[in-house]
Amino acid sequence: MTSDISAGARAKRQAAPHMIQMLTPEGERVSSGEYDVFAAELDTQDLFGFYRDMVLVRRVDAEGNALQRQGQLGLWAPLLGQEAAQIGLGRALRKQDFVFPTYREHGVAWTRGIDPTELLGIFRGQTHGGWDPQANRFHTYTIVIGSQVLHAAGYGMGIQLDGDVGTGDIDRDAIAVACFGDGASSQGDVSEGLTFAGAFNAPVLFYCQNNQWAISEPTSTQTPTPLYQRGKGFGIPGIRVDGNDVLATYAVARASADSIRAGNGPLLIESFTYRMGAHTTADDPSKYRSAAETEAWAAKDPILRLRRYLENQGVTADEFAAIDAEADQMAARIRAACVEMTPPAPEDMWTHVYNEPHALVDEERDAYLAYLDSFADVEEHA
Numbered sequence: 001m002t003s004d005i006s007a008g009a010r011a012k013r014q015a016a017p018h019m020i021q022m023l024t025p026e027g028e029r030v031s032s033g034e035y036d037v038f039a040a041e042l043d044t045q046d047l048f049g050f051y052r053d054m055v056l057v058r059r060v061d062a063e064g065n066a067l068q069r070q071g072q073l074g075l076w077a078p079l080l081g082q083e084a085a086q087i088g089l090g091r092a093l094r095k096q097d098f099v100f101p102t103y104r105e106h107g108v109a110w111t112r113g114i115d116p117t118e119l120l121g122i123f124r125g126q127t128h129g130g131w132d133p134q135a136n137r138f139h140t141y142t143i144v145i146g147s148q149v150l151h152a153a154g155y156g157m158g159i160q161l162d163g164d165v166g167t168g169d170i171d172r173d174a175i176a177v178a179c180f181g182d183g184a185s186s187q188g189d190v191s192e193g194l195t196f197a198g199a200f201n202a203p204v205l206f207y208c209q210n211n212q213w214a215i216s217e218p219t220s221t222q223t224p225t226p227l228y229q230r231g232k233g234f235g236i237p238g239i240r241v242d243g244n245d246v247l248a249t250y251a252v253a254r255a256s257a258d259s260i261r262a263g264n265g266p267l268l269i270e271s272f273t274y275r276m277g278a279h280t281t282a283d284d285p286s287k288y289r290s291a292a293e294t295e296a297w298a299a300k301d302p303i304l305r306l307r308r309y310l311e312n313q314g315v316t317a318d319e320f321a322a323i324d325a326e327a328d329q330m331a332a333r334i335r336a337a338c339v340e341m342t343p344p345a346p347e348d349m350w351t352h353v354y355n356e357p358h359a360l361v362d363e364e365r366d367a368y369l370a371y372l373d374s375f376a377d378v379e380e381h382a
Contacts, residue, residue: 017226019272020241022248025300027308038251044313050091050246051310052323054083054303057107059327060116060334061277064106064123067338068281073123077104081244081276084302085209087111088249089177089271092257095137096164096174100152103141104209105179112138116330117337126341128349146187149206152178153193156202156266165203166263173261175203183214185230186222197266198234205260206231206268207253209243211275216288228270236266243273244302274300346372 022032022039032039057079064076079086082104090111093099099108106119113136121127122141133139142148156176159165164174184190185208197204210227212219219227228238241252249271256267274297278285285294307320350365 017228017240020239020248020252021245022242022251023245023305023309025244025305027305027312029309032248032251035248035251035255038254039247042247042250044310044315047247047306047313048310048315048319050087050250051303051306052326053087053091053107053110054246054306055323056327056330057083057087057110058303059331060106060110060119063116063331063335064120065277065281067120067335068123072338073120073281074125075123076281077123078275078277078280079104079106081274081297081302082209082211083107084246084249084306085243085271085273088243088246089179089207089253092250092253093177094170094174094257094261096171097177097257098133098137098139098152098155098174099177099179100139100148100155101141101179102145102148102181102184103143104181105141108179109138112136114138116334117341120334120338121341124338124341126343128344128352146180146184146189146193149178149180149184149187149190149193150196152176152204152206153196153202156197156204157200159203160200165261168262175205175257175260177205177207177257179207179209181214182208182210182212182219182222182227183217184208185227186214191234194231194234194236194266194268198231198236201263201265203260203263204266205253205256206236206266207271208268209271209273211243211273213275213279213285213289215279215283216285218289226270228268231266231268236268238268238270240270240272243271244300244305246302246306273302 020032020035022030022035024030061079064073065078067073068076086105086107090108099112101108109119114131118131122130129140131140139148139151153176159174159176164172167173178193180190194206196202208227210219214222226240228240231238239252242248252269256269260267276294276297347365347369350361353361
């Protein structure tokens, strides 16, 4: 009797929640109620721009995988399947918003103006961070799972203290965006970030890409509750959107960001998508998930569904072919740039530790450079 009740309770908790969708996997346009107004602002050329973004980002991802397999990168975190979840978010933001990514936000990086070669440089070990976060309002990649959520919460609190939210000035009001995955949602840092943002009504958009697998653990093992409901206990409303639908992702992210900028407090979006590839190139997903599952999600491909819609809107085969040609040219450029990268000078490791000179840092730098110089003496006397 007890077992039956428990099973029934679990089934009720795991019942599929409402999910915002605007494009079906077949590429058909469906209504999403209150979010339709944001989709109405986009014309066919805007959506074709989203298509271009996704195709080029997928090609960057393919090159990253290939370069790692050829020994040119130490590691690569694949994006395959999550293009719509990231492009939709990125294109919904304003230039003054600040994004705090994980290590898989290649699509969001693209929308913030980060050149793909800078991503490759990180995984090749040629830089000590990647880029200037302030230049594009896009923080460097975060490897420590979930820590970027705390950073985003703190930054959002800073925005609020500076008075840069709820003013009505479209060039001033800003938000912080915390990108994280379903696995990271189980980390204490994420809960702490939600705690602070909720308590201080900070302008933070918590953006969870639920790609169904936290490395080798499915979401169903991590939690019996839909992830978009995680914010309730912190006073943060949540919503689930079809993360393979770039139009819906854009509309929901746009509506949420506008609400947060207006001073209405933090929100949480669960972008329901799927990681088609491995967690990283060090992972073998065939060890923990079935081919049938992957094939079922392949039918929901974000690029294919948008292409079907655009074809019905009159976009020609030649226009699609032009994007493919552009992807080929970009791939050749970033591949050559990756292979030709030169390592930074050893002393650069200490250059940006502090804003001003620091005695201990200077001492460590000098000791390390002296250590390197000692090898020159060995070679000279060899």
